[in-house]
Amino acid sequence: FDITVASQIMAVLCLASDLKDLKRRLAKMVVAYNFDRQPVTVGDMGVEGALTLLLKEAVKPNLVQTIEHTPALIHGGPFANIAHGCNSVIATEAASKLADFVVTEAGFGADLGAEKFLNIKARNEGIEPAAVVIVATIRALKMHGGMKKTELVNEDIQALKDGFANLKKHVETISSFGLPYIVAINRFITDTELETNTLLELSNSAGIPAALTEVWEKGGAGGIALAEKLLDVIQKSQNTFAHLYDLSDSLEVKIQTIARRVYGADGVEFSPKAKKQLIEFESHGWGMLPVCMAKTQYSLSDDPQKLGRPSGFTITVRELKPSVGAGFIVALTGEVMTMPGLPKLPAALNMDVDEDGNAVGLF
Known part of the structure; x- marks a missing residue:
């Protein structure tokens, strides 16, 4: 399972430029594979309209005071x-x-x-x-x-x-x-x-x-x-903004670039499953997509115990996931979980309403 905020629909909602683009992205979402290992999309099933209908209000930004x-x-x-x-x-x-x-x-x-x-x-x-x-x-x-x-x-x-x-x-x-x-x-x-x-x-x-x-x-x-x-x-200051990799780079090169230049890793080790997926995803035409790394937030490496500025480490990619509707490929590293739990003491435990109906414990 994936936590809602890490779902592809959340990513699609956040990357869509308008309602029309939202529908287009929803249609491209891969939901299964057929017996020939070809991707089956929401558009193939003809339900992108229904999904768009469900999200037509959610796509509007919230103005908050x-x-x-x-x-x-x-x-x-x-x-x-x-x-x-x-x-x-x-x-x-x-x-x-x-x-x-x-x-x-x-x-x-x-x-x-x-x-x-x-x-x-x-x-x-x-x-x-x-x-x-x-x-x-x-x-x-x-x-x-x-x-x-x-x-x-x-x-x-x-x-x-x-x-x-x-x-x-x-x-x-x-x-x-x-x-x-x-x-x-x-x-x-x-x-x-x-x-x-x-x-x-x-x-x-x-x-x-x-x-x-x-x-x-x-x-x-x-x-x-x-x-x-x-x-x-x-x-x-001089602004010479440029992306770290080109979309024409292979998925492997994109992952290696992020690992070396952003994390400071010596390189990337791909699991047998990930190696197979690299080939498969490129064959489906997804190699031109950017990469979204799923990695622990506690360390520059994929090991949450390596604090500070670790060196001499490699990033392990265990699996790839296609978020074609969102427009990127997810690379799962280390032991990162896509369905994390609450902290030991979630903030909700301190929230309440007093006898006068006032909210308490929000700050």
Whole structure:
């Protein structure tokens, strides 16, 4: 089974440019194979119209009011570890008509959401980003520096310095696309002044533009410094955006390129099943599609235990899945699951309604 947010229908919904394109993509979805191992699609079954009917309202972006009473478009939710991790094309296009700059999230790190946004979504719609904001937290960097998760509230400058290598790799990945960037240091109340200043100094010494953001604590006012510095970066930096691979490259070359240039792997090992699928998919004419890597979000490698900036590793591709309607091929790596469970303490356990009917536990 696949979790809903990683399903091909979610990807189709988020990559369709309009209702007509949605129907076209739904029709191309492969649902089975016949006895001759030829793909059977939704269009072959003649039910793309019925599916489009079910989704005709869902395809419309949601206009939402933030807690500061400003408008935001929230639409679509594919996970970035096992799906392409970007909001809908329709919402992005709508936002671009309403503002001078559109800020959109790509899930997890530069190895997942950003790579997929730039190689899949941006390519799909001809989007040329003005810049990339790489969000970093001191807690995450300390964990990548070897600190236990239960101890992250404690000050540890050495762990922060050791974990900085992970952030540098994400910066290098964005640089490889030729895009201007800035690191947003997402400050939390548990971060000490020394830790914050150390991270700013590390960034400055490495020539990495960075700015403190305190939106978590102060709301929009806490992001003004970041926004101002980002605009400065956009105006003064050269933008030479280019995709990491050509669609004419083979599926194997695309996977190898992502593994080596984005993850820092020495190479890729394909399982016997994946090797067979590479040949099969190319024969079906799917070799021209981009690749969507399904990989753990906890590590640059496909092993969630390898933190920091690992080296000397290979990526294992165990299986390929055709998401022809969405317009990409999914490569399952390591032990990644497409039906993950909830965390040990899901947020829902803290949510409730008090005696006066007020919502509690949402923040």
